[in-house]
Each structure stands twice: as structure tokens, then as C-alpha cells.
Amino acid sequence: MRSLSIGGYIPTILILASTLLGALLASNTPIVAYAVNPILRQNPSLGSITCPARGGTLTVIYWGDIKSWNPDSQVDDALNGIAPNLFSRLVALDYNYNVIPDLAYNWTVNSNATEFTFYLRKNVTWHDGYPFTCRDVKWTFEAIKKYHGIAYSNLKMDNLVDVECLDNYTVRFVYNVSFPAFLGFLAWYGTWILPEHIFNNTQYKDWMDPSIPALQHPIGTGPFEFSQYVRGTYVVLTAYDNYFLGRPCIDKLVYQIIPDATSAEQTFLSGTGDILGNTPPPSDIPQLNSTPGVIVKTMPTLSRYYIGFNMLEPIFQNRDFRLAIAMSINRTEINLKAYNGYAFPATTAWLPGMSFWWNPNATYPPYDPDKARQLLDQLGYKVGPDGYRTFPNGTTINLRLLIFQGATSEGIATVLKDELSRVGLKVTIEEYEIATWETKVVKQRDFDIALCDGFHGPDPHNMYLRYSSYAYINFANYSDPEFDSLVAKAATVADPNVRRQLYFQAEEIFARDLVYIPLLDLPAFFIYRAGWHNMPWDLIGTAPIGCYAWAWYGTAPTTTTTTTSSSTTSTPASSTTTPAQTTSATTTTTTTTSTQTTSTPPLLGAQALLIAGVVAVVVVAAVGFYLARRGRK
Amino acid sequence: MRRYVTDRVVSSFFVLISVLGINFVIINLAPGNPATIMGAETGLISQDYIQYLTQKWGLDKPVYERLAVYLWNVFHGDLGISYRYAEPVSRLIFERIPLTLAITVPSIVIGFLVGTLLATLACRKPGGGLDVGLTTVAMGSYSAPIFWVAILLINAFSVRLKLLPPTGLVSPQLIGSNGFDYYLDMAKHAILPIVTLTLGTFPPYYRLTKSVILEQLSEDYVVTLKAMGLPGFRVLYKHVLRNALLPGITLFGIQMGFAFAGAALVENVFAWPGIGRLMLDAIMARDYNLLMGIFLFVTLAVVVANIVVDLVYGYLDPRIRRG
Numbered sequence: 001m002r003s004l005s006i007g008g009y010i011p012t013i014l015i016l017a018s019t020l021l022g023a024l025l026a027s028n029t030p031i032v033a034y035a036v037n038p039i040l041r042q043n044p045s046l047g048s049i050t051c052p053a054r055g056g057t058l059t060v061i062y063w064g065d066i067k068s069w070n071p072d073s074q075v076d077d078a079l080n081g082i083a084p085n086l087f088s089r090l091v092a093l094d095y096n097y098n099v100i101p102d103l104a105y106n107w108t109v110n111s112n113a114t115e116f117t118f119y120l121r122k123n124v125t126w127h128d129g130y131p132f133t134c135r136d137v138k139w140t141f142e143a144i145k146k147y148h149g150i151a152y153s154n155l156k157m158d159n160l161v162d163v164e165c166l167d168n169y170t171v172r173f174v175y176n177v178s179f180p181a182f183l184g185f186l187a188w189y190g191t192w193i194l195p196e197h198i199f200n201n202t203q204y205k206d207w208m209d210p211s212i213p214a215l216q217h218p219i220g221t222g223p224f225e226f227s228q229y230v231r232g233t234y235v236v237l238t239a240y241d242n243y244f245l246g247r248p249c250i251d252k253l254v255y256q257i258i259p260d261a262t263s264a265e266q267t268f269l270s271g272t273g274d275i276l277g278n279t280p281p282p283s284d285i286p287q288l289n290s291t292p293g294v295i296v297k298t299m300p301t302l303s304r305y306y307i308g309f310n311m312l313e314p315i316f317q318n319r320d321f322r323l324a325i326a327m328s329i330n331r332t333e334i335n336l337k338a339y340n341g342y343a344f345p346a347t348t349a350w351l352p353g354m355s356f357w358w359n360p361n362a363t364y365p366p367y368d369p370d371k372a373r374q375l376l377d378q379l380g381y382k383v384g385p386d387g388y389r390t391f392p393n394g395t396t397i398n399l400r401l402l403i404f405q406g407a408t409s410e411g412i413a414t415v416l417k418d419e420l421s422r423v424g425l426k427v428t429i430e431e432y433e434i435a436t437w438e439t440k441v442v443k444q445r446d447f448d449i450a451l452c453d454g455f456h457g458p459d460p461h462n463m464y465l466r467y468s469s470y471a472y473i474n475f476a477n478y479s480d481p482e483f484d485s486l487v488a489k490a491a492t493v494a495d496p497n498v499r500r501q502l503y504f505q506a507e508e509i510f511a512r513d514l515v516y517i518p519l520l521d522l523p524a525f526f527i528y529r530a531g532w533h534n535m536p537w538d539l540i541g542t543a544p545i546g547c548y549a550w551a552w553y554g555t556a557p558t559t560t561t562t563t564t565s566s567s568t569t570s571t572p573a574s575s576t577t578t579p580a581q582t583t584s585a586t587t588t589t590t591t592t593t594s595t596q597t598t599s600t601p602p603l604l605g606a607q608a609l610l611i612a613g614v615v616a617v618v619v620v621a622a623v624g625f626y627l628a629r630r631g632r633k
Numbered sequence: 634m635r636r637y638v639t640d641r642v643v644s645s646f647f648v649l650i651s652v653l654g655i656n657f658v659i660i661n662l663a664p665g666n667p668a669t670i671m672g673a674e675t676g677l678i679s680q681d682y683i684q685y686l687t688q689k690w691g692l693d694k695p696v697y698e699r700l701a702v703y704l705w706n707v708f709h710g711d712l713g714i715s716y717r718y719a720e721p722v723s724r725l726i727f728e729r730i731p732l733t734l735a736i737t738v739p740s741i742v743i744g745f746l747v748g749t750l751l752a753t754l755a756c757r758k759p760g761g762g763l764d765v766g767l768t769t770v771a772m773g774s775y776s777a778p779i780f781w782v783a784i785l786l787i788n789a790f791s792v793r794l795k796l797l798p799p800t801g802l803v804s805p806q807l808i809g810s811n812g813f814d815y816y817l818d819m820a821k822h823a824i825l826p827i828v829t830l831t832l833g834t835f836p837p838y839y840r841l842t843k844s845v846i847l848e849q850l851s852e853d854y855v856v857t858l859k860a861m862g863l864p865g866f867r868v869l870y871k872h873v874l875r876n877a878l879l880p881g882i883t884l885f886g887i888q889m890g891f892a893f894a895g896a897a898l899v900e901n902v903f904a905w906p907g908i909g910r911l912m913l914d915a916i917m918a919r920d921y922n923l924l925m926g927i928f929l930f931v932t933l934a935v936v937v938a939n940i941v942v943d944l945v946y947g948y949l950d951p952r953i954r955r956g
Contacts, residue, residue, distance in 0.1 A: 239756070262784055266799055435665025435669065616773075
């Protein structure tokens, strides 16, 4: 627990409060997740920036190039990571996926979740000095509806009746259906408030018109203002003096774009950059962690790896066959071999990170290869002469496992293949880039098993969007009328406790049906240089994801800089892990991985390459000389 | 001569058209389209968003119809708008050209000089230690995967020796400044990419020039010159090398054409914002318009380079000029 005496009592209260919130979540007390600490909701000045030290540049080694400077128009993950520093939303998500205030410091919801009223801050100005008012909010959401912004379907724009400005600083959204997931999605993607006074001009054909000046030089209400952008190279932002929570502590924020993960890591190791935002493969984490002056923190996320069976194929329509596969999967082994033990074995239907909506009893059958073999024998799939099981007609069962490119997917698929072969099932891995994977798996259903990973937040409504039979990405063709009706109903129930019960039931059905099998719940890695403080992942309850307004560089004024968390890193156990392990992880704000250094760190990628290179050169030289000498004789 | 040039230009035009058509069809045959990819990126693919984009970009129309529209626009000088960046394709390409040429051209020039020089050195004593050593090095450096060599160089020169900046265009501290320091820093950042590329460009010149020199050494005129008492190195540098340069120059011209295509792998590893990386991103995003624009541009560069090579060749070799 970090206490900042110089910075006044406000941050201390915040951190205390967030710890309290964490503790509450941990004990699984039924408080509404995604509703924030009440302190924050009443006083607009809470969360103000205090700086023990000022000045300097924070350089983020960043993974990708932005597509445009309109953060609401299209899917743009790269811009979405930069946007929290440049733009603001009504509400935001912190690293524990709580909804926290941004432009709105407070909000109310009516009893059937159809009307949402937001109270806006009054001291907000755009980077060009123009005051921010409700007009900007109204125009932004009308534009999302009119130009089909990326948040269009997440925010159910078809059901949005009106965005009214009750006065300059109060805005009300009126829906014609109950929409309890609204707040979560409002805080998530493509909902950045745009400057009405720049965009709203009849001479522009739409909000992506190249002649709009804000598409070359973006204007927002965030803590940093735009300074410079060279496509594919860097983005430079400078501190905005009139940011509504106070001027950021640093002067300059630079995103240096390095798409290749290996060279990004090498660049960071060479001393360039303060944050390695381009996550290296998990096998390199121990090495980075033991590098002097580098801090590595991990935190659970709402993303997970899962597999789905192609339910259009007769073999998978038998639940016993799916059960046999489910029981041959050893998640702990997958975690250790493919993720160096940093992920969390996913043993429940929903992610423990969403503790309020997480039903700990909706579990998957534990690892039991003997039982799996027995089941497969009963099904009549006998082991053939080559050690693989066959159909009753004698042809070998060959399961095509389709994955998309990436070192981690490859690792997981390889371990999975190995595990299934141990019960006699032959698996062939087919690796495609994402577009081909999508065409084959989602469009053509041309697969047996598919490996997928994805974000399961910010609201449990994701269950409907991802797994119900209405969902486009439901590639397995999962269709259980009971599950469908439960998740459809839950989307319209306002009372969180009733909603929770519906999701609990849905999760149990989901786990029982075994059409999708979760493998690993993924952690996020934060890799940065020692000396940086108040990073967004340290400020649960205050800082939006990816926002560096509070960050400062220097020596901490007090010596207590150890984190509160202790047992949270997933110490790889030999047995299949219990959900309790992952629960404890969600309670803490951040966890250092220092406890993991006990395991022997594998060779850093580049070192292995170096050795391989030297060996290759020596061999080539030797062969070359030998051939040349023989030729001369 | 004029007839020759016009012939070449006319046939090049047809080459361009067919390349455009073939590329268009091939790109459209690749699974996935820009709309589904953009939809897939969030993880939550929404059917209506994909439909909206498909209609907005006219991807629901048949391929031949889109090809016709595309060709029509190209003839009017309009390469279209990139789906990914929502900006004119021509602007996206032209802003990358100088940066790409800044690393590809030096690497080809240095490769040509170094390769030819090493070949001459090796031929002073064919089959000798130097020859065998150089051939081995050239073979090794030509066949090593270039992205791997790049990472090794970064690790050696930036991480360990701390002599050169690892990746990027300029150091973060200098971003925003525009003076001499800025360009000096940019030049420093270009060193590793150029070295990496040169390791791949010099071996062909080495092999090619060496084989021609060895062939020439047994020619009558060399024997005559030697018999006249001319020292070996003068024969080699003054007479043999001049003849042996011709194939090297052909290769040089063709490589110069491809210089405009950038070096996707090296640019990606060194985070160098060139055409190659733009092309990689465009392929990943199935950004048809941008990809077509890059292909058209690269084809044009190669075709022009070929014409130039033919002309220069004619100038250098009188036999061709007269014939």
C-alpha cells in the first residue's frame, strides 16, 4: 500500500477506498460491480491530480499505428489505447473494470433502467479553449447513431429514443427498452465525446470528411493535447494546463510505434522508452523481471482463451464426446507450458474477474484422462494400430484444430494436441492469420475445434453477444433455448440481484453443455522503468485504463512502496487449480511477479537466437572449408 | 533508338494493365475482406457493423464490377481512399517513399560496390583462402533470415554495445525538433537497417561478378595482355573488371526498381515507416485500395527501371547500341 503524504489526503483516501472496494469484492459481498465507490460519485473534485514531482517525458513503446483521429468512427484498438490521454468519455473503466467518473462526476438510473441522467463537470474546456457543455455530448451520440459509429450496436442505438440536455451540464439518455448494461458499454469503446463546435458544420459530408481540421489535429478534453504525429512512427502529446482534474505531472507523452514485439523488447532493453506497451511473449517475462531498473506487474483481465466444438458435426453432437475432451484438458499444464504460469486456469463458465456476475459453482469437469479414455471406449472409438482412435468403420478420427497466428496460440494448441493424443485423439493444428481464420471458422464453419481468445467484458451482456445463438461470433453453433432466453432476459432486467440470478443460471447451463470450453484467463503485463509512480494500474478507482495524467517520475517521498498483494501470482501448482486462486487475484490492485523468479528463467529469445546463429555460422564455415579443400585436391 | 523506346513504353503499359487486373482478382480471392477484419478487431464481431461497412465500401458488388470501377478511377488518376486510414491512397504512398528510399538505395549501392570489390579481391587467387572465406561469408549472409539478422544486430549494437539506436526513425528526445541534430539522429537510426539490407544485397553482386571475371580470365585477350607482360592486377582492374561489370549493372537497375517496394521485413523489425510496412499493414487489413495502389506503384517503378537498364546497357555495350 502506497501512501503519499505530500500529495495530500485525497489520493490516500482514494487508494484506501479502492482497497476497501477490493476487499468487498473479495468477500463476494453482493455489491453491484461496475458501480463505483460512492465517495467519487458526489464530489467532482475527487481524483484531482497531485504531483510530488513535475516535468519530464513519458515514452511508451507502442504496438500499432492509429487509423484516424476520430475515435468513435471505426474499430481502432491503437487509437483506443492513446485516446484516454487526449479525449474523455462520460464515464470510464479502470483496470479493475469498474465504471468510474470522467466527464460526468455523478449519474442516476431510473428503476427500470431506461433513463440515465449524467451530471457533467462544469470546469471543462476543449484544447482550443472552447467550453465543454451538454451540446457536445448530445451531438456525439447523435453522430454515433447517424454515422453508425463503432459503439452503435453496443449502445443499442436503435432503441435510443433521445439524448436530452436538461441544462448545459445535465444530460439524459432515454431508451425504449430496459438497458442495464448501458453504463458498462458507455465506459468501454467508441464513446469519446467529440467537439461539436468543430464537427457540426454543414459543409462536411460526414464526421470522417478529410477537410475536418480535428481529423488532422485532434481536439479533446483529455489531460494531454495533441502535438505531433508521424504516421507509423510516433505520436506526441503535451500536458494540457487546463485539464479539469489539474495539469498532468509530466510535460510530454510520446508513443513510439514499434509493431514487432521482439524488436520492441530489444529496444526497451537497450534503454529506450519508459513503458514496454508491446507485450512480449510470456516466456520472456522472467528475464525482463530480473533486469535491473525494470518493474513487471501483472493483473487479471477479462480476456480468456477458449475452444469451441463445431456442433454441425455429428461427432460433437454427443455430449459424452465433448465431456471426454473436456476431461483430457489439463489447464495447469497449458498454463505452465504456453504461458509460463502467468495466466489463470479457467475452470468456471464466467470470468472470476467479474466477481459479482461470477458463479463459482458453474464449473467444468476436472482433468481426468482415465475417465476420458473410458468414455471414448464406451462411445466405440477404439484405439487403432497407430495409437489413435478410429470411427467404428476404421478410419482414424482426425480433429482439425484451427487457430490464429501468434506465439501464444501456437503454444496452447501444441499442448492441447499433446493432451488429446494422450487419450488417443489425433489433432491436426491449422494456423491462419485472423482474416482467414474468421472466414473459415465463423463464416464457413470449416473446422472441428477452434481456438479463440477475446475480451469478455465490460458487462456480462457479453455472454449474449458472444455465445448466444443470436451472436455472430458464436462459431460453434451453440444453441440452447434455455441459455438463450436467460441471457436475453438478463439484458433487460434492471435489478442487479435478479439479473445476477439469471446469469448464474445461464452460466450453469453453459458449463453443463460443454460446447465451449474455457482454457486460460489471461493476465495483463505492465512493464516499465522503476522511478515511475501513479501509473494508471496503480490507481484503481481513479485513473481510466491507459491514462497517464497522474504519472510522475522520481523518488517516492515515503519508503513504503511494497504492494499489499502477496499470494496473488499464480504460483504454478501441480494439481488443477481451484477457483479460489483466481478470486484472490481479482481482489488486489496489482501484483508484482517477483515471486516467480524462483523458477529457472528460460533463455531470452534473443540469446537463444544468438547461440543458434553462432552455431549455424560455424557449421556453414566448416562445411564450406571442407568442400573447398576437397575440391582443390 | 526512338522506335525501341516507344515499343518498350507501349508494352510496359500492357504489362501494367494486366498486373493491375491480376492483382485485383488475387487480392479479392484472399479470404476475409476489410469489413470483417475491422469488425473482428474488437473481439465482438457485430453482424450489422460488418454489413454497414460492406455496403459503405461497396464490397457487396461483384468483383468484375468493382474492377471496372477501379480501373476507370485509376485512369483518371484516382487511386481511391484507404479503408484502414480513411485517407487518399496516393498521399499515404507518397509520404513513405523518401523514407523507404533512404534505406533501400544506400543498401543497394553499397551492396553493389562491396560485392564487386570483394569479387575482384577473391579472383586475384581463385580457390585461395580469401576466395573460399568470402564465398562462405557471402553464402551465409545471403541465406540467413533477414529479420533474424536484424534482431541479432539490434541485440549486439544497441542492447549490448550501446553504439547505435535500436529502432524507430528518431530518438524520442529529438521528436519535435527539426534541425541538424534531428537529421543526424535519423541517419544514425538508418545505419542498422541499411547494414541489415546490405548483408542481403551484396552476395548476388559478389557471385555474379566473380563468375564473369573467372570466365573472362580464360579469354584470349587476357592471355595476350598477360603475355605482353602487364601486371596481373592491372589486367584484372583495368580490362577484365570493365567487362565483368555489365551483368552487375543489370542487376543493379532491377534492384533499384524494387527499391521502391521497400523492405517489409526489415522495416517491420526496425519500426521504419516505409512502403514495405505500409504494404504489410494493408495486407493484414485487406485494405484493397491501398494494396492495389502500392502494387501499381511498385510495378511502375520496376517497369521504368527495366527500361532505364536497357538504355544504360546499350550505352555501355557498343555491340547492343549498334545492333
